[in-house]
Amino acid sequence: MKKFNLLILVALLLSIAVVPVLAQDEVTELRITWYDDGNEGAVLRDLLDQFEAENTDIRVVMDTVAYNVVLEQLPIQVEAGEAPDMGRITDLPRMAGQYLDLRPYIEDPAYWEENFPADVFNSLRAGADDEGIYGFPTQFTVTGPFINRTLFEQAGIEVPSDTSDAVTWEEWTEVAVQVAEATGTEFAIAMDRSGHRFAGPAISQGAIYFDEDGEVVIDTEGFRDMADILISWHADAITPAEVWVGAGGSYAAAADFFINGQLVVYMAGSWQVARFSNDIADAFDWEAVPNPSGPGGSTGMPGGAALVAFETEAGAANPERYAAVGRVMDFLAREDIQREFAARTLFIPGHLNLGEVPYETDLPAAQQALATFTAEIPKFDTQAYLLQYSPIVFAINNPVRDRLTQVITGELTLDQAIERIEQDVADAIAAEGA
Amino acid sequence: MDTAVSTSEQLRSRGSLFRPVIGLWSRFLNLILDLVDTLMAPIQRRLGVQRMAYVFVLPNLLIFGIFILFPMLLNFYYAFTGGTALFPEDRPFVGTANLSAIFTCDNFLEPNSCREDLFWRAAFNTAGYVVFEVGLVIVVSLAVAIVLNRKIIARGFFRSVFFYPVLLSPVVVALIWKWILQRDGLLNAFIVGLGGEPINFLISSDWARVWVILISVWSQMGFYTLILLAGLQAIPRELYEAADIDGANGVASFRFVTLPLLMPTMLVVLVLSLIRAVQVFDQVFAFTGGGPGTSTLYMVQYIYNTAFSNQTREYGLAAAASLLLAAVLFIFTLINLRLGGAGRVNN
Numbered sequence: 117m118k119k120f121n122l123l124i125l126v127a128l129l130l131s132i133a134v135v136p137v138l139a140q141d142e143v144t145e146l147r148i149t150w151y152d153d154g155n156e157g158a159v160l161r162d163l164l165d166q167f168e169a170e171n172t173d174i175r176v177v178m179d180t181v182a183y184n185v186v187l188e189q190l191p192i193q194v195e196a197g198e199a200p201d202m203g204r205i206t207d208l209p210r211m212a213g214q215y216l217d218l219r220p221y222i223e224d225p226a227y228w229e230e231n232f233p234a235d236v237f238n239s240l241r242a243g244a245d246d247e248g249i250y251g252f253p254t255q256f257t258v259t260g261p262f263i264n265r266t267l268f269e270q271a272g273i274e275v276p277s278d279t280s281d282a283v284t285w286e287e288w289t290e291v292a293v294q295v296a297e298a299t300g301t302e303f304a305i306a307m308d309r310s311g312h313r314f315a316g317p318a319i320s321q322g323a324i325y326f327d328e329d330g331e332v333v334i335d336t337e338g339f340r341d342m343a344d345i346l347i348s349w350h351a352d353a354i355t356p357a358e359v360w361v362g363a364g365g366s367y368a369a370a371a372d373f374f375i376n377g378q379l380v381v382y383m384a385g386s387w388q389v390a391r392f393s394n395d396i397a398d399a400f401d402w403e404a405v406p407n408p409s410g411p412g413g414s415t416g417m418p419g420g421a422a423l424v425a426f427e428t429e430a431g432a433a434n435p436e437r438y439a440a441v442g443r444v445m446d447f448l449a450r451e452d453i454q455r456e457f458a459a460r461t462l463f464i465p466g467h468l469n470l471g472e473v474p475y476e477t478d479l480p481a482a483q484q485a486l487a488t489f490t491a492e493i494p495k496f497d498t499q500a501y502l503l504q505y506s507p508i509v510f511a512i513n514n515p516v517r518d519r520l521t522q523v524i525t526g527e528l529t530l531d532q533a534i535e536r537i538e539q540d541v542a543d544a545i546a547a548e549g550a
Numbered sequence: 551m552d553t554a555v556s557t558s559e560q561l562r563s564r565g566s567l568f569r570p571v572i573g574l575w576s577r578f579l580n581l582i583l584d585l586v587d588t589l590m591a592p593i594q595r596r597l598g599v600q601r602m603a604y605v606f607v608l609p610n611l612l613i614f615g616i617f618i619l620f621p622m623l624l625n626f627y628y629a630f631t632g633g634t635a636l637f638p639e640d641r642p643f644v645g646t647a648n649l650s651a652i653f654t655c656d657n658f659l660e661p662n663s664c665r666e667d668l669f670w671r672a673a674f675n676t677a678g679y680v681v682f683e684v685g686l687v688i689v690v691s692l693a694v695a696i697v698l699n700r701k702i703i704a705r706g707f708f709r710s711v712f713f714y715p716v717l718l719s720p721v722v723v724a725l726i727w728k729w730i731l732q733r734d735g736l737l738n739a740f741i742v743g744l745g746g747e748p749i750n751f752l753i754s755s756d757w758a759r760v761w762v763i764l765i766s767v768w769s770q771m772g773f774y775t776l777i778l779l780a781g782l783q784a785i786p787r788e789l790y791e792a793a794d795i796d797g798a799n800g801v802a803s804f805r806f807v808t809l810p811l812l813m814p815t816m817l818v819v820l821v822l823s824l825i826r827a828v829q830v831f832d833q834v835f836a837f838t839g840g841g842p843g844t845s846t847l848y849m850v851q852y853i854y855n856t857a858f859s860n861q862t863r864e865y866g867l868a869a870a871a872s873l874l875l876a877a878v879l880f881i882f883t884l885i886n887l888r889l890g891g892a893g894r895v896n897n
Contacts, residue, residue, distance in 0.1 A: 188859050195636040207861075357753040357842075358733065364839015365847075365855060510861040525755055525843030527671075532662055539665075544862035547634050 144440045145175045148423075149190055149203040151183045154390030156254070156461040160448075163457060167447045174440045184366055199426035201441050204254060206421045208239035209507040215240055215250035216425035221442025225249055228449060231469050235505045236422055251424030252449050253466025255458070258489040259316045259385040259416040260407050261288070262392070264301075266400035267380050271298035275405070282409035285317055285345050292380040293354055299380075304354040306370035307346065307383035311513025314520070315417050315503055317383070318342040322412035325503045325512060332512060332541050335534045338412050343520055343530055350524045360521050367517075374402075385419070386489040390462040393482040404485035407492060415497035416489075418504050420466060423448065464490060508545060515540035628869035634862055641866070648870035669871055671844045672852035675759075679848060680827040683763045687823050688816065691771045695778035696808075709779075713772035723769045724836035728752070731761060755845035758838050762846050766833065770826070774819045781815030782808070814889070821886040828878055849875050 150157055157180050164176045179200065181189075186205060193199060194214050205211070219225045229237070232252045240250040268275050273295050276283040292304035307313050315325070322338030349355040356379070359370045374382040375395045386404075396402055407416045425445060431438040447453060451470065458465035458473045462482055465473055475486060503509055519533040519540070528536065594602050624638065629648055631641035656663035661670035698709050715723065730736045731751040738748040751757040785808065793803045831850035834840070840847035840855070847855075853875065857868035 192636070192858060192863070210861075357750065361842040362750075362753040362838075364835075364841040365859065366839060514861045521841070522843045525841075525845065527843045527845075528662065536667070543864075547632065547862045547864055 143173055143175050144437055145177060146201040146437070146440055146444060147177045147179055149186065149200040150178050150180045151186050151204060152180060153183075153387045154394065154461060156390070156457070156463065159457055159460045162460075163448065163453055164444075167444060171443060171447075174443065176444055187367070194426055197429055199428050201428060201431070201437070202251075202423060202425050202444065204421050204423050206419070207510050208236065208422055208424075208505075210510065211424075211426075212240060212246075212507070213242040214427055215248070216427045216431065216438060216441065217248035217250060218425055218442055218445055219249050221439050222249070222446045222449075228252065231451070231467050232449075233466070233468060235501070236420070236466065239505050239507075240422065240424060251422045251445070253420045253422045255387070255420050255461070255463035256466050256493075257385050257387050257419040257421075258464065258492045259313055259383070259419065260489055260492055261405050262374060262382045262384060262388065262402055262485070263405055264374065264377065264380055264400055265403055267295050267299050267301055267377075269401070271295040273298065277405040281406070282414065283405075284410055285321070285342070285408045288381055288408055289345065289349070289354070293352075295380045296354065301380055302378040303356050303373060303380070305349060305381040305383075306355045306359055306373060306379055308370055309360045309366075309368040309517060309521070311516035312417055312419060312504075312509075313383055313385070314342065314346065314516060315513065316407060316415055316500060317345075317410075319415050319497050319499045319503075320408060320410040320412050321345075322410060324499050326499065326506070332508070332538075332545075334512075334516075334537050334541070338410070339534070340530060341410070343523070343533075346520060347524055347530070357524075360524055365518060385416070386464055386486065389482050389485045389489075392485075393462060393477055393479050396481075397479060398481070402481050402485075404488040406488065407495070412499075413497055414495055415500050416492050416495075417500050418493070418496055422466070462486060464493075508541070508548070511544035511548075512537075512541055515544075625869045625872055628865050629873050631866045631869075633866070634864070636863075636865070644866065648866045649873075651867065652870060652874070666867070668844060668847065668852055668855075672847045672849045675845065675847055676828060676830070676849045678759070679763060679766075679830060680824060683766050683827050683830075684820065684823045686763060687767045687771055687774060688819060690767055691774035691778055691819065692812075692816070694771060694775045695782055696804075698775065698779055699782045709776075712775055715769045716772040718769065720769070720833035721836045723765060724833050727761070727765050728837055752838065753842050755842050758842055758846050762834050762837065765837065766827075766830065769833065770823070774823060777819055777822075778812065778815055781812045784815075785811045817889045818886070821882055821889060825879060825882050825886070828875070828882065 148160075150160065157178065161178060164178070168175060183206075186203070187207065190203060190205065191207075191210055194211050199214065218228075222228065228249050233256075236253045237249060241248060263275060265275060271294065273291060276287055276291055289305055295301065296304040307317075315323075318339050318341075319325070320338075321341040323336045323342065324333050324338070327333050346360075350357060350360065356370060356373050359368050359373075362368075369384065370379065370382055371384060371388055371391065373379040374384075375392065377400060389404075392402055407414045423445070425438075425441045428437070431441065448457075449467075451467065454465055454467040455470050455473060457463070458467070458470065459476050462475055462477060464486065475483065477483065503512065506512070515537045519528065519536045522528040522536075523530050523533045590602075590605075593605060597605065627638060628641070630643060630645060631638070632644035632647060633641050635641050652666050652669050654665040655670065658664070658670070661667045661674065664670045694712055698705060698712070702708070718726075728735075732738075733748065733750050733752075737751070742748055749757065751761055789807050789811070790803055793807050798806065829850055830848050831854065834846055834848060835851055835854075838846045840851050849871070853868045853872050856871065857863055857865050
């Protein structure tokens with residue numbers, strides 16, 4: 117009886133182990149780690165459904181996570197050998213060497229080279245000799261300010277950029293305070309808690325981040341001027357302190373304050389257009405304005421996200437899996453798919469040759485904002501490109517963000533903060549090179 | 551009578567419903583026991599009954615070794631390596647460079663003069679937190695325990711109420727209080743309702759520190775109250791009666807009877823709360839993220855940021871900092887063991 121029981125148990129365990137294996141068909145399941153700014157996750161899912169309908173042997177699962185997870189946890193996951201098949205990232209050089217070179221798995225690498233920016237490809241490459249193609253930009257982003265025009269109209273104050281091509285940050289601050297006071301609006305002006313958002317205004321004020329020898333430079337008049345402006349916003353309590361002061365050590369956006377009509381001027385960027393179209397729509401008149409001017413000109417920051425493929429143990433063991441990744445990436449990089457993605461997400465496309473994108477919005481504010489941001493692209497300063505496509509862009513931007521916060525809270529003086537940023541950047545470069 | 555019959559029929563039919571399930575379940579349990587017996591019997595024959603104890607301890611030892619001992623040893627190794635590589639074999643040996651970076655300081659009382667200023671900010675923040683949080687949690691827990699030890703109305707209910715926050719996840723506690731304290735939160739609505747000006751509790755360094763401590767006390771006091779309550783109930787009533795006969799009032803009874811006899815329990819509470827306070831992380835991380843600035847950045851978050859959250863992942867520096875934290879915890883644990891030993895001798 118005992119042996120009989122045992123036999124039954126062994127049979128049961130075997131069936132538990134074997135049934136799932138037998139149940140597996142020939143479908144390859146791929147995973148994408150994704151984050152959303154607006155509706156792009158839903159749009160991508162639609163496109164992947166199209167792909168799956170045409171390619172019944174591949175299923176793509178989207179793991180949508182918070183943006184901070186992509187910044188902080190995905191690199192550790194990748195380094196530990198637990199990478200997803202694909203992922204949407206913004207810190208492009210961070211995982212260089214761990215991306216999958218797609219050239220053997222895509223139909224026409226030349227198409228990719230011709231239609232996507234070389235800067236993005238280079239940022240994903242591990243060195244000067246690396247010619248791999250590891251992914252493509254899902255969108256190109258441009259930083260710049262939004263204004264709540266309704267508040268200007270209610271205050272009876274003219275929007276400065278209506279009559280001048282060169283409005284300074286000081287002028288915007290002054291006029292935003294006037295509008296806030298006249299309309300009883302809680303906050304005049306705000307900027308996302310991000311070194312990337314700070315960089316464009318700083319360069320416009322005359323800052324440089326790299327000297328002629330390619331060495332990192334932090335302590336410049338322009339940097340100090342913009343830091344002083346940001347600090348004064350907090351000292352004068354005209355900006356929501358929750359964004360820079362109350363967010364702990366991570367990225368924080370001031371978008372909610374703008375959406376709720378609590379903010380007159382908001383420094384963010386083109387990726388917010390879709391969200392504003394949905395969350396504000398025509399509740400009030402919002403629009404993008406050109407980046408303010410200063411001694412260094414008028415520049416925003418380029419940026420964007422890329423969809424990359426990762427080297428994985430499962431792919432190394434089974435090249436068919438990498439081939440499946442290549443088919444997904446080829447599909448998503450197709451011109452018609454790129455056009456649909458940009459049109460529905462209201463993103464400036466990363467694809468260089470789409471022509472005019474038929475954005476799917478009837479909202480004049482969204483059309484105006486996209487046109488304004490697109491017009492900003494030719495005005496980008498060389499320093500903006502140098503910073504954005506530097507392998508140590510986040511190693512510069514994050515200490516700038518964190519140390520300036522310490523100045524705002526009174527823990528450091530600006531001089532001490534600049535010294536600390538320089539040390540943090542030097543330490544980061546040393547640690548990476550160790 | 552009809553009702554009684556129908557109830558008994560219902561029970562019978564329910565019993566007949568459950569009988570096959572119970573039968574199946576006991577058959578399954580028999581299967582498992584047979585399997586264990588089949589596996590263990592030959593081992594016992596080979597090792598003997600005495601040594602079987604080790605076999606039963608082995609799974610736990612393996613878990614301890616894999617998830618505690620091995621990471622500890624690995625952490626020790628990492629503390630003496632540099633670079634940003636994750637795997638030990640890719641990490642260059644740098645000797646005591648990480649510890650030396652931490653201790654490079656012009657003036658240890660001034661974090662800005664230290665090379666690793668954030669480490670020292672975290673160290674001072676943690677020290678301040680430990681002193682105030684532990685002090686407050688002991689005083690409040692003791693007061694609550696004394697009240698709950700009296701014959702008050704709904705004593706059982708209040709004991710549950712004070713213990714309930716202990717059951718909450720630290721993240722839930724943090725989110726609840728964040729909603730209460732934020733600019734448009736419940737507390738400010740109350741203050742404005744009373745005609746006051748709203749206070750932005752979460753962006754003021756001082757307020758953030760205060761609230762972090764108060765919330766920790768609120769969420770943990772139930773646990774310590776329970777321990778102190780057990781200590782209070784162990785004090786013989788005759789001693790209070792004797793003190794009463796000698797003319798001692800309530801304060802004198804507390805000072806000369808309750809406090810001395812409760813001291814061993816309070817020392818245990820002190821050491822347990824000290825260890826827990828030094829390790830503070832999850833609740834504060836979810837509540838303030840270490841801010842405003844670095845005003846609520848505590849040691850474990852510093853280690854987490856340095857290793858996993860910062861752009862450049864300095865595992866070596868983080869491991870060195872965690873070694874220092876482990877040293878502090880080791881000292882507290884020794885004190886705990888010593889006090890525990892002393893308590894046993896006294897008993």
